[in-house]
Amino acid sequence: MRSVADAVAAVSAHQVTKVFGSGSDRVVALDDVSVDIRANEFFTLLGPSGCGKTTLLRLIAGFDHPTSGRIDLEGQDISYLPPYKRPVNTVFQSYALFPHMTVAENIGFGLKMLGKPQSEIDAEVSKMLKLVKMEAMRDRATSAISGGQQQRVALARALAPKPKVLLLDEPLSALDLKLRKEMQIELKRLQSETGITFIFVTHDQEEALTMSDRIAVMSAGKILQVGSPRQIYDHPSHRFVADFIGETNFLEAELTSVSKRVGKLKLGSGTTIDASLPGDGVAKGPVTAVVRPEHANLVKGKAAAASLTGKLGNIVYFGTDTHYHVALDDGGEFIVRMQNARDDAGRWSVGDAVGVSIDKDAVQVLRD
Amino acid sequence: MGKSAVAADKDATSGALAGEEARRRDIQNRWLLATPALVIILFAALGPLLIMLVYSFLQKGLYGGVIWNFSGQGWFDVFLSKDIFDDTISFADAHMLIFWRSIKLSLITTIATLLLGFPTAYFIATRSPKWRGVFLFLVTIPFWTNLLIRTFAIQEVIKNEGLLNIVLLKLGLISSPIQIMFTDTAILLGMAYVYLPLMVLPLYASMERLDFRLVEAGYDLYATRLQVLRRIIIPLVKPGIIAGSILVFVPSLGAYVTPRILGGGKKMMLGNLIELQFGQGRNWPLGAALSITLLVIVMVALLFYVRNASKSGVKSHG
Incomplete structure (x- = not known):
């Protein structure tokens, strides 16, 4: 059963393709992309530069139009509507504040264009300034405020007309680390306070994991996987997703039995363990599986719990935890990340023969 | 970090x-x-x-030149004239007419080149860098040809037996040639043609620096095309508009060749009037006084522009 909130997506893309240029300059920026973005969710488009995430955002904003396919807003086709006819606002990467207007004039611009009376605009601008904690800057020139403050003004300006969907194009990339962390929390707060659907574009996987309700991982114009941060991190469906987000161990193995979402996996060491499957359509035979470094533990010698065995290579100390690089007996390297305890020192040393025990449900088979 | x-x-x-x-x-x-x-x-x-x-404060010589005696006659003649029969003093109507025509035609030329140049500059500024170079080159091509030749070329087009009239007659749109030569329209046409590049280039320079994301931001915030033009593009390229207007208005005011050829001496502008005083008129003090007057008009216009420019510059800087 689908819930009512699911019934009509805030934004949905139906088989959207966007091609730029022609002939030898032809670039397929989006390749048959379909996705549903739910109302009131913090949805993130995550991927490296050139993956098509910004193109998809621009199609939703109306700055570009799809070559084929359709984009719906609350069930209405908006594919060819100009930007000024869409109840959608954008926070630009460069902020794009109007340099010839004050902070208040910038924030009030959208409402003014919508033909609201000045008294209403003033009231709304005050509310927005309060929301982003910029009351004191009302009559400043936009050039006379800091980058972080400009960011807040850009947010307030986009939120003031109360859009159905707010688009954010890497809005935090120009800020330094500390400010970025602050703004991440701030954005989350604004999203829950306003109840507006946020579509956030970023190439920063950590940012995506900490802020999003759901993430769509994109690569080469396609959406590879959509899911909650935990789903994406724990159960990546593609090699690219596993590699792009966090650190991971790749294991070449053989799938010996398949039943629904679980299968039996025969590792190079000869051990067989349970593994999660990426939906259906994975056949028996050679596959690649992934295990996150923190989902495995080192065990002494050839203990029974060990799925893999090897020799301890590098030990890299990170303060809160340590990375142990294990050279596997059947070839390849496996990294185990374990949290440091008070009495850990000297427990493991380079050259030790070790076993690797893998947590239950920690093995994920990939589609590719 | x-x-x-x-x-x-x-x-x-x-x-x-x-x-x-x-x-x-x-x-x-x-x-x-x-x-x-x-x-x-x-x-x-x-x-x-x-x-x-x-x-301008000396006595005119009989055959041109000046006699080194102080005289206000030059300045008197600029604005007033004395009837040769009954000595009554009245406004120098002919001069006032020429002043007025100069200012009027220069203003219209400025506005016309602005209206023509603005979309042109916008078009060029929104092309790819390679094409911008090509179009800018095309805009500057008229500079490579002598002004006289360009003006005669216009004459060939608009004269009664010229290209324009022939085409219109052949098409049956008119039954007799339209008299364009020796009218204000002819002067205007010539000046707009000659000075258009001077408007396009500074406009382009400021549009090229325009951040087109601001234009997108405008559309995003519910501004229609016209509103984006009025509230975002025009305010941001105002320095270019002002520079272009000055570059067109000032030389238009003193234009000599164009009104001389296309106005045929019937429709004089200030430049022609001044030339007349130093030549056939043999009235150097009057010519000098007229020159200074022209300079003052230009200065006043410039002051007006500069004041406007600094007003708009306060906010847009940075």
């Missing part, structure tokens, strides 16, 4: 201070570099100007 960011910031600050000093030195050096040009301006522009000022 946080620490290194702070350190980088400090570096940037001290770097900026050093840069400030270097810039100040640089500016001093540039004044030295400008000295030859300043000397030329002093002798070739200010010198003659002073001579004009002095001449």
